[in-house]
Amino acid sequence: MPREVVVTGMGMITSLGLSLEENWKNLCEGKSGVTRITSFDVSECVTRIAARVPENFEELSRKYIRKRAAGQMTRVARMCVTSAKMAVEDAAIDFDKVDRSRCCVIIGVVNTGNSSVEQGTTLQNTVFKSMSNSMPAWISLEYQLTGPSFAVNTACASSAYALSLGLEMIRTGQADVALVGGADSIINPEEIRGFNALYALSTANEVPEQASKPFSKDRDGFVIGEGSGMLVLEEKSNALLRGAKIYAEVAGYALTSEGYNIMAPLTDGEGMARTMHLAIKNAGLAPENIDYINAHGTSTELNDRYETMAIKKIFGERAYRIPVSSSKSMIGHTIGAAGAVEAIITALALDRGVIPPTINYRCPDPDLDLDYVPNVSRQATIRCALSNSFGFGGHNATIVLKK
Amino acid sequence: MAKITENTREEVAAIVRDFFAEECEVDKSRIDDTTNIIKDLDGDSLMFLELIEIFKKKYNLDIELKVIGKYAVKHPVTTIGQLIDMQMLIIEHENRLLDLDNKN
Numbered sequence: 001m002p003r004e005v006v007v008t009g010m011g012m013i014t015s016l017g018l019s020l021e022e023n024w025k026n027l028c029e030g031k032s033g034v035t036r037i038t039s040f041d042v043s044e045c046v047t048r049i050a051a052r053v054p055e056n057f058e059e060l061s062r063k064y065i066r067k068r069a070a071g072q073m074t075r076v077a078r079m080c081v082t083s084a085k086m087a088v089e090d091a092a093i094d095f096d097k098v099d100r101s102r103c104c105v106i107i108g109v110v111n112t113g114n115s116s117v118e119q120g121t122t123l124q125n126t127v128f129k130s131m132s133n134s135m136p137a138w139i140s141l142e143y144q145l146t147g148p149s150f151a152v153n154t155a156c157a158s159s160a161y162a163l164s165l166g167l168e169m170i171r172t173g174q175a176d177v178a179l180v181g182g183a184d185s186i187i188n189p190e191e192i193r194g195f196n197a198l199y200a201l202s203t204a205n206e207v208p209e210q211a212s213k214p215f216s217k218d219r220d221g222f223v224i225g226e227g228s229g230m231l232v233l234e235e236k237s238n239a240l241l242r243g244a245k246i247y248a249e250v251a252g253y254a255l256t257s258e259g260y261n262i263m264a265p266l267t268d269g270e271g272m273a274r275t276m277h278l279a280i281k282n283a284g285l286a287p288e289n290i291d292y293i294n295a296h297g298t299s300t301e302l303n304d305r306y307e308t309m310a311i312k313k314i315f316g317e318r319a320y321r322i323p324v325s326s327s328k329s330m331i332g333h334t335i336g337a338a339g340a341v342e343a344i345i346t347a348l349a350l351d352r353g354v355i356p357p358t359i360n361y362r363c364p365d366p367d368l369d370l371d372y373v374p375n376v377s378r379q380a381t382i383r384c385a386l387s388n389s390f391g392f393g394g395h396n397a398t399i400v401l402k403k
Numbered sequence: 404m405a406k407i408t409e410n411t412r413e414e415v416a417a418i419v420r421d422f423f424a425e426e427c428e429v430d431k432s433r434i435d436d437t438t439n440i441i442k443d444l445d446g447d448s449l450m451f452l453e454l455i456e457i458f459k460k461k462y463n464l465d466i467e468l469k470v471i472g473k474y475a476v477k478h479p480v481t482t483i484g485q486l487i488d489m490q491m492l493i494i495e496h497e498n499r500l501l502d503l504d505n506k507n
Contacts (some may be wrong), residue, residue, distance in 0.1 A: 068447070124453055
């Protein structure tokens with residue numbers, strides 16, 4: 001029987017808050033973290049809004065990261081390490097009582113954050129700030145962990161891949177503890193202009209908090225978010241032995257690629273459906289066991305259409321009775337962090353019996369007719385849930401969490 | 404070549420101590436010549452390079468990093484006192500630093 005894996009600690013930083021509880025409260029209240037960009041000149045950008053992490057993040061990070069190390073990290077890396085430390089605190093795990101060689105660190109990294117808006121880059125720290133492996137390295141260094149430590153990049157599915165690989169490391173006996181997650185920010189003029197050129201971003205600048213509207217008829221692209229999410233995964237019997245709080249079991253996963261298009265998802269959500277099917281199977285479950293889906297739900301024309309079609313393919317008539325919500329409606333698309341951040345939200349939904357809503361759902365699309373938990377959070381008993389992540393390049397991941 | 408005066412060592416020592424106090428977030432009073440850079444201050448080798456840049460600018464030194472690197476391999480630095488002594492030698496001898504070993 002494979003080893004069971006549970007989530008015992010979580011840390012997250014998004015536009016809606018600098019702690020797990022602050023984020024959860026704001027998510028359940030259906031708040032938006034999207035605002036006008038004021039941190040740089042946006043005159044050359046069509047999109048002028050984003051979901052930015054609050055300014056007082058730096059104050060928080062100083063509590064967790066030594067000045068010397070902080071200067072060698074990008075702001076994104078500081079978000080990652082801060083979230084990791086909050087997750088370790090939350091798990092109340094003492095690494096002196098654990099075999100450090102059996103602790104691994106796996107981080108989804110798409111952008112290191114060493115962009116034109118990064119501050120304090122010098123010749124001496126340029127390399128460290130640009131190393132795509134810097135985030136797992138800093139976390140391993142911080143706790144002197146000597147198990148496998150690496151970064152994985154599968155675009156918007158990166159940190160869902162990191163979580164899946166952490167699960168697999170523990171399942172197969174290669175590790176007992178895995179620190180997994182991701183951090184990202186593409187709130188900079190070059191990335192915004194690039195995504196604008198692909199017509200991927202919302203340009204609803206007038207009312208920023210209403211710009212991200214997944215599954216709505218008037219959706220016009222995703223809103224860039226930033227942040228980090230980190231989870232402590234442990235082998236279940238070890239976690240129980242030390243009396244750890246268990247948020248959820250990570251019951252299964254699937255990783256697939258579509259081999260189809262560098263940007264567009266496979267027609268009619270075929271790849272998305274295959275990923276959800278394989279994940280449910282990997283967890284040893286059946287579609288009827290799934291009570292909630294935290295959707296990839298980007299607010300783009302194709303993702304939301306195809307994800308809806310994929311859910312119908314897998315769940316049939318029952319699809320209409322499964323709540324499906326998109327956290328991106330509130331915190332934007334956190335890219336490399338999205339998989340982990342949304343897995344955390346899914347774990348909290350399981351743990352607390354509350355489903356955060358899809359906000360800005362005012363204009364239903366007749367073709368997208370599932371229960372998207374419109375605008376208001378909802379109490380629900382959830383046995384098992386899916387968290388979907390689908391990335392540019394056709395990289396897909398679905399994670400199955402179980403109470 | 405920089406002019407060495409009676410006060411130069413004190414000046415160098417003050418810069419070194421201030422630098423480590425600031426970067427390592429420790430009280431300056433905790434740093435003396437016997438302080439171990441890695442064990443006591445959690446410092447790193449990059450700090451040595453950053454200090455060299457500071458002294459190069461301050462004393463307008465003609466010194467190549469590879470010269471210092473070769474010298475440091477034979478004369479490893481672990482304490483603040485040793486670091487100050489080496490900075491004094493760098494200021495005094497600049498690119499002729501390796502000649503010191505040849506003379507010996």
